[in-house]
Amino acid sequence: MDTQIGQHLIQPADRMNGLPTQFFAKLVAKANAQTAKGRDVINLGQGNPDQPTPPHIVAKLQEAAANPLYHKYPPFSGYSFLKEAAATRYKEDYDVDIDPASEVAILFGGKTGLVEISQCLLNPGDVCLVPDPGYPDYWSGVALAGAEMSFMPLTEQNRYLPDYGLISTEIAGRAKLMFMNYPNNPTGAVADADFYGRTVRFAEQHGIVVASDFAYGAIGFDGNKPVSFLQTPGAKEVGVEFYTLSKTYNMAGWRVGFAIGNAQIVKLINLIQDHYYCSLFGGIQEAAALALTGPQQCVAELRAIYESRREALFGALDRIGWKAARPGGSFFCWLPVAPGYTSESFADLLLQEADVVVAPGAGFGKHGEGYVRLGLLTTEARLREAVERIGRLNLFQA
């Protein structure tokens, strides 16, 4: 509802009208409406980790909250100890050498950085290459920059990797930035070193900055550790990786992550952040540093929980005849809809008839049509129950 100042309407800036609609907000509203009717809804539609933050990290924040140093403004681009902790983790996990002072920018979660990088690099009229299906927050930054998106289809035939051969020379020539995300939301696909090698060559050829969203970097299954883009020779010259503590350490509510890699891009991100914020609460930075440098057993345990849930879910899917490939990483499963439905009509059916929330694939882009995304973010028993409820609708042939 518009409000008035005297006789005048408050007029939002044009950029507000250009923002994409927040798809997850609609999903949450539909699920809440069903819960409000008193139904026992199993919500597999969202990406909010259900496990608590490991206790040693929580204890560090409790202790750090009492440190008077942190009651003051933090340094603009964050404490150097957190940047050093990020560099240590990358050395240990990926054998990548990082200069903490110039190659790490601390972020209020990955989402912030993913929106900021478009502001840093794109002018109106520039092209940004975006995966389809893909994480909708990439669209937000591109829209705020007034730039254009060119979608890179991710298809099952190509293992949900973009095919650079399909990008026209005109588009590649105009593109300044590209997003990629493996382990992938929403498909659960993983990328290998070969793919990142092709990516660096493509980026070098056309002068495109690569933004590798490694939000699910810690979640790889079947004994396969996800590859970091920065492990590729030449990667640091063409891009940055976005890492978040949200998924690796169940710290989604803490809002902490970092961009790591190319020093010039890190500098630009720090510069834009100097204008928006004054870094994170020092106590959060200290606890985040402990998360990155302390015992990593909790990460292995979390991975095992998700893998075991994946098996429980796919065992149940098999029993009802819902056939799909298991994800290689992330905590998402990408499943084809039953014949005769769109992703949205299928998701609506599951909500109305089975009280199960799934995310319609079309919300992640045109090439997400025909699929729904399920998150492994509840217990094995609830996952099985969700599938049993869906099985009772007899949509698949067992």
Ligand SMILES: Cc1ncc(COP(=O)(O)O)c(C=O)c1O
């Ligand atoms: C693909 C992807 N990237 C980035 C994020 C951002 O996470 P955060 O802002 O919590 O770091 C998410 C969160 O759901 C995600 O799924």
